[in-house]
Amino acid sequence: MGANGNIHPNRIFKTPEAIEKAWNEYKEEIKEEASKWVNIQYVGREGQRVTDEPVMPITIDGFCVWYRKKYKKFIHQYFKRTEELYPDFLPIIAHIEMERNENIKTGVLLNKYNSNLGTRIVGAVDKSQSDQSVTISFED
Numbered sequence: 001m002g003a004n005g006n007i008h009p010n011r012i013f014k015t016p017e018a019i020e021k022a023w024n025e026y027k028e029e030i031k032e033e034a035s036k037w038v039n040i041q042y043v044g045r046e047g048q049r050v051t052d053e054p055v056m057p058i059t060i061d062g063f064c065v066w067y068r069k070k071y072k073k074f075i076h077q078y079f080k081r082t083e084e085l086y087p088d089f090l091p092i093i094a095h096i097e098m099e100r101n102e103n104i105k106t107g108v109l110l111n112k113y114n115s116n117l118g119t120r121i122v123g124a125v126d127k128s129q130s131d132q133s134v135t136i137s138f139e140d
Helices: 016-037 060-071 087-109 115-121
Strands: 039-043 048-052
Touching: 016 060, 016 087, 060 087, 087 115
Parallel strands: none
Antiparallel strands: 039 048
16 A cells, blocks of 8 residues: 555556566566577588577566557556555565666676666666866957
8 A cells, every 4th residue: 555545546566466477477478589589690511500599688668568568558657666656566666677687787797788788778877077178268
């Protein structure tokens, strides 16, 4: 129940366990998605056809899109950290985000995912700042 004593009337997931169950279902089904992105190579003198399915990243955007396609409902609002509406979901949402980050970081470290995109997805962007000052004076 929400902090204000009300359960949000449009709640899709009634309990944190329900969103965790959907997350686990998404992770299983995303493995099947790899067959759509198969890499095909022809190796050897005979040109033998070899296929390789990529490792699929798990993402929150992917989870929301998958849920919409499968269940025809939007769930992005659970990831907006609205404590007033979904305070009991904050621990499972944090866990989902950490699991996603761990998946992306491991994929980057193993050279399975692009490092620039991976670090941006998990919010670990390398920032550099350059301060320059220019003074222009005009003399008559």
